[in-house]
Amino acid sequence: MGRAPCCSKVGLHKGPWTPREDALLTKYIQAHGEGQWRSLPKRAGLLRCGKSCRLRWMNYLRPDIKRGNITPEEDDLIIRMHSLLGNRWSLIAGRLPGRTDNEIKNYWNTHLSKKLRNQGADPKTQDKLTEAARKRKGKKKNKQKKENRKDKGSEKTLVYLPKPMRVNALSCIPRSDSTFTLDSNSGSASTSQEKVQSLEAKEVNMEWQADNDGDNMGNIVFFGKDHDLVNGASYIDAHTDHGTLEKLYEEYLQLLNVEEKPDELDSFAQSFLM
DNA sequence: AATGCATTCAACCGCCATGCG
DNA sequence: TCGCATGGCGGTTGAATGCAT
Structure with missing residues (x-):
């Protein structure tokens, strides 16, 4: 028995959002604000999972989302940020006002990784921080590494x-x-x-x-x-x-x-x- | 015009972190 | 300290669209 799903999947809509659903979600959030995603769908009259609502709002419906093509400057920054941060899309997105992590992730996977490959660079080896990021994430794969780091002692490297x-x-x-x-x-x-x-x-x-x-x-x-x-x-x-x-x-x-x-x-x- | 392959990107999934009782 | 609820993140999927033949 695993953990209960974040919300009941029964009878919930999946797939692309309809304009009506978008309108309901937008209207609700404008009136009540973000948060309480789990209960939001019910209160907003949506047959969607709370996570789905959150994602839709964060990646698409927010009024401050910057739509349109990634500019060459943004493009350049994404590449260089990725070389520093690795696949920390939310962090990279945080430095690009109006861009979402999902958008940047997609852009990287579709455009930039290809571009780097064409230039003879390996997109994956760009990320110098990936290891650190993985450690932070504490995913199972890296738990051992994390333990090893612990074992090194509690001495905190000054930064x-x-x-x-x-x-x-x-x-x-x-x-x-x-x-x-x-x-x-x-x-x-x-x-x-x-x-x-x-x-x-x-x-x-x-x-x-x-x-x-x-x-x-x-x-x-x-x-x-x-x-x-x-x-x-x-x-x-x-x-x-x-x-x-x-x-x-x-x-x-x-x-x-x-x-x-x-x-x-x-x-x-x-x-x-x- | 029809077909198949390639590309794009919105959405989903599973996992982890955090806060709270 | 533990367990649960919730939010957030990154990887992956698949429908829609574009393009070549």
């Missing part, structure tokens, strides 16, 4: 975190008022230890102010709690998507510093992925 920004997939997408909060850590302590402690202690709420007169991403500026610029380098004044995306990627490179600090990569990955 140098210049100015990591934790941006989840949702928070990265501008709300209708174009202002939303990001979680970020601001690190300015002098030693690694202090940095980590400082980073853990400080949660700087940042606002992403994006003007609305153009695309989803216009000029973007990060502010600290008191609307001061955070850490100087966190200031992004990008007049193009590419500028913003490039900046984000540069930060990742800086954070990872893969070649020079290989031992720290995994720890960083862990902390970053938390």
